[in-house]
Amino acid sequence: MNKYKKLINNSIIFAIGNLGSKFLQFILVPLYSFTLSTSDFGTADFLTQLVYLLTPIVSLELYDAAFRYALDKAENKFVLFNTVNTILLGVSLLVFFVTPFLATIFYNYHIFITAIFLVANVYFSFLSNFVRAIGYVKQFAVSGIVNAFFMGTFSVVLLVFFKLGLRGYLISFSIGLIAGCIYVVLSTGLGRFFRFNSFNKLKLIGMLKYSLPLIPNYFAWWLNSSSDRLFIITMIGASANGIYAMATKIPNLINLLTMIFSQSWQISIVEEYKNKNSKRFVSNVFISFFSILVIGGILIVISIKPIYGLVLDKSYYQGWKLTPLLVLAVIYSGLSILLEGVYIAYKKTFSVLITTIVGAIINVLLTILLIPVMRVYGAALANTISFLVVAMMRMIEIKKLGLLALDMKRILMYHLAFFFVTFITFNEKSVFITMFIGILTVGVLILLDKNIIRQMEVILHKKINKS
Incomplete structure (x- = not known):
C-alpha cells in the first residue's frame, strides 16, 4: 500500500x-x-x-x-x-x-x-x-x-x-x-x-x-485541445472565440484535477511499472480517477448557470450551453494524459505520438466540417470526439500490453449519470431543482459504486484503528 x-x-x-x-x-x-x-x-x-x-x-x-x-x-x-x-x-x-x-x-x-x-x-x-x-x-x-x-x-x-x-x-x-x-x-x-x-x-x-517524438506529439495535442480557438477566430471571429475561451475556464477545473494527479502519477508509475503487480496498480488508479473526473464534471454542469449569471458579464452568458461538451472533452483528455504516463514510464514516446496524431487529424477535420453547421458548438463537439478517440486507442493498446483491466459496467454507469444530469440542466428552469437532482445523482453513484464504498471503508477503518 x-x-x-x-x-x-x-x-x-x-x-x-x-x-x-x-x-x-x-x-x-x-x-x-x-x-x-x-x-x-x-x-x-x-x-x-x-x-x-x-x-x-x-x-x-x-x-x-x-x-x-x-x-x-x-x-x-x-x-x-x-x-x-x-x-x-x-x-x-x-x-x-x-x-x-x-x-x-x-x-x-x-x-x-x-x-x-x-x-x-x-x-x-x-x-x-x-x-x-x-x-x-x-x-x-x-x-x-x-x-x-x-x-x-x-x-x-x-x-x-x-x-x-x-x-x-x-x-x-x-x-x-x-x-x-x-x-x-x-x-x-x-x-x-x-x-x-x-x-x-x-x-x-x-x-x-x-x-x-514529443514535439510533434505536443503539436498534435495542441491541435486536439486548442486549434478550435484558431478555427473559431478565423471562421467566426474574435468575439466568438472570446465567448468560447471564457466557456472553457470552468470545465478546466477538471483539467486542474488531471494536472494535479498526473504530476504525482508520473513519479509513481516510473517507480512501479516494473513490479509484478503493475497491472492491478494501473487499473485501480485508472478507474478511480475516471470516477472522480465524472463526479467533478456533474457538479460543474449543475452549477454552471448560477456561475455565469452571478460572476461573468452578461455578454458571455450564452457560453454556459457549451459546458457539458467541454466537460466531456476534458474528462477524456484527462484519461488520455493518465494513460500517457504509462507510455512515458516505458519510454514509448512514439506510441504517444501516433495516438495523439490520430486524434488531432480527427479534431481538425471535424472542426472544419462542424463549425459552419453548428458554430462554436461544432468546435466543442469535435474536441470531445477527438479526445474520446485518443483515450480509447490508448486504453486498447495498454490493455493489449497486459497493463490495464477495464470495468466497462462502471464506465457506462458514470456516462449515463452524466448524460442524465446534462438533460436536466438544459430542460429544468429551476436552478435549485437542477442542483438537487445533480447532487442526488452523485450520491446514488457513490452508493452503487462498490469500489468507492470499499475505499471509504478502508480509510474509516484505518482512522478507527489509529484512534
Whole structure:
C-alpha cells in the first residue's frame, strides 16, 4: 500500500500548490471579462495558446526529458541539468535575435512581450520539472502559487490602474513566470547546479531520442485541445472565440484535477511499472480517477448557470450551453494524459505520438466540417470526439500490453449519470431543482459504486484503528 500512499501524499502536496495558483487565476476571470472586450480577450487567449504551442518546439521538449531522466537514480543530475540548460540558453538567445524581424511583420501582436513570455515559460517548465524529479515536490507546488500571485497582482495593476489592455495581460503573465523561476532557484539551492563545463554531448543525443517524438506529439495535442480557438477566430471571429475561451475556464477545473494527479502519477508509475503487480496498480488508479473526473464534471454542469449569471458579464452568458461538451472533452483528455504516463514510464514516446496524431487529424477535420453547421458548438463537439478517440486507442493498446483491466459496467454507469444530469440542466428552469437532482445523482453513484464504498471503508477503518 506504500505506493498508493505515496501517490496520494504527493497528489495532496501538488493539490495545495495547484489549487492555490488556479484559485488566484480563477478569481481573475471576472477582471478579464470587465477590462477586456470579447475581441481583446479572444486575441489574448490566442497569443497565450500560441506561446504554449511554441514552448516545446523552442525547448526541443528537453524539459520533459530532464524530468524523466532525473527520476532514474543512477543519472548524474549535474550533467543532466547543464546539458539541457546550455541548449535552452542558446535557443533563448535565438528567439530574441529573430524577434525584431517578426515584430515588423506582426506589429499588432506585441511580439517582443510575447517573446519574453515564451522564454520565461520555457525556463519555468524546465526548472520546475527538474526540481520535481529530484525530490523538491513542495517547492514545485509552491512555485505555481508564486507564479499565479505575481501574475494576478500585476494583472490588477496593469489592467485596472494603467489600463494597458492586451499588452498588460501579456506582461503580467511574463512577470509571474519570471517570479516563479526565481523562487525555484532560491528555494531549492538550484544555483549549485549551474556548471557549464558539465555539458555532455552523448547525454544530449540520448535525451533528444526521447524528447523529439514529443514535439510533434505536443503539436498534435495542441491541435486536439486548442486549434478550435484558431478555427473559431478565423471562421467566426474574435468575439466568438472570446465567448468560447471564457466557456472553457470552468470545465478546466477538471483539467486542474488531471494536472494535479498526473504530476504525482508520473513519479509513481516510473517507480512501479516494473513490479509484478503493475497491472492491478494501473487499473485501480485508472478507474478511480475516471470516477472522480465524472463526479467533478456533474457538479460543474449543475452549477454552471448560477456561475455565469452571478460572476461573468452578461455578454458571455450564452457560453454556459457549451459546458457539458467541454466537460466531456476534458474528462477524456484527462484519461488520455493518465494513460500517457504509462507510455512515458516505458519510454514509448512514439506510441504517444501516433495516438495523439490520430486524434488531432480527427479534431481538425471535424472542426472544419462542424463549425459552419453548428458554430462554436461544432468546435466543442469535435474536441470531445477527438479526445474520446485518443483515450480509447490508448486504453486498447495498454490493455493489449497486459497493463490495464477495464470495468466497462462502471464506465457506462458514470456516462449515463452524466448524460442524465446534462438533460436536466438544459430542460429544468429551476436552478435549485437542477442542483438537487445533480447532487442526488452523485450520491446514488457513490452508493452503487462498490469500489468507492470499499475505499471509504478502508480509510474509516484505518482512522478507527489509529484512534
